Amino acid sequence: MKSPAFEYMRAESIAAAMTAYAEADGDAVYLSGGHSVVPSLALRLQAPALMVDLSEIPTLSGISLEGEWLRIGAMTRHVQAITDPLINKYAPLFSAAAPYVAHPAIRNRGTLGGSLAHADPASEFPAVAVAIRTELEIASPTGIRRVPADEFFLDIYETAIAPGEILQAIYIPVPVAGQVIGFDEIARRRGDYAMVGAAVQAVMTDSIVTDMSISLFSVGDRPTRAASAEVALQGRVIDNASIADAQAALSDDLSPTDDPQFPAHMRVLLARVLLGRVLSNLKVVA
Incomplete structure (x- = not known):
């Protein structure tokens, strides 16, 4: 299928993009990397009167260290999470997850902000954002606000971004001493x-867990914090006993829906296996 006809505008600023959106009475869509918007247009899941291209807006680009936060512009490409030295150093969990995202052609074009705003519950970057306690900077006609990742993802493909607003940047707390990370997934085929x-993401002091953050994806309608599993590990050494307790605690954290081809109990079982694998292979980053 082909997309319906629409007007196209390349915005030079966030203000111009939001003005165009408002003048279209909301019958518009923002374009960043295009790997979510373009297929939905081709399938006629969306039929906007106007497409507003955000790719040339300067404030949506750039990666910089700002005090105790790493700022990543929303238009940063997936591949930059692999290649950029600041992301490698200060947001290593994004770097660890990026090679699992789709295929090189998509990583070269897709944007981090687009992935987070799309909020696919089976995507890697939203889960990473939750695990590392990212804050998302959202621009609106009335100002700018920052929303913690735990409050940003509301439901499947639904976020705290209101119609007409734009995800401007991603803010990540810089690593602290004793910080460790781990990432893995189970898929039928790579990509x-x-x-x-x-x-x-965890913090270890003298081999004891002093802070633990576990985010699972493809197990519900949004990235899922495994709060009970986190509690099971707090104040303990990560060993076979504590890992087993965390795996058992996932029963309280997960309630996936049944799928005819993938029953809920199987998804929970795989989550337990995967969590054990990740906890056994944590990597020191600070």
Whole structure:
């Protein structure tokens, strides 16, 4: 199928983009990397009167260290999470997850902001954003606000971004001493959507867990914090006993829906196996 006809505008600023959106009475769509918007247009899941291209807006680009935060512009490409030295150093969990995202052609064009705004519950980057306690900077006609990742993802393909607003930047707390990370997923083939995935960030002091953050994806309608599993590991050494307790605690954290081809109990089982694998292979980053 082909998309319906629409007007096209390349915005030079966020203000201009939002003005165009408002003048179209909301019958518009923002374009960043295009790997979500363009297929939906081709399938006629969307039929906007206007497409507003955000790719040339300067404030949506750039990667910089701002005090205790790493700022990543929303138009940053997936591949930059692999190649950029600042992301490698200060947001290593994004770097660890990026090679699992689709295929090189998509990573070269897709944007981090687009992935987060799209909020696919089977995507890697939203789960990473939750695990590392990212804050998302959203621009609106009335100002700018920052929303913690835990509050940003509301439902399947639904976020805290209101119609007409724009995700401007991603803010990541810089690593602290003793910080470790882990990432892995189970998929039928490399590049396929994950059947289940896990992003973990923790702080270890003298081998004891003093802070633990576990985010699972492809197990619900949004990235899922495994709060009970986190509690099971807090204040303990990560060993066979504590990992087993965390795996068992996932029963309280997960309630996936049944799928005829992938029953809920199987997804929980795979989540337990994957969590054990990730916790056993945590990497020191600070």
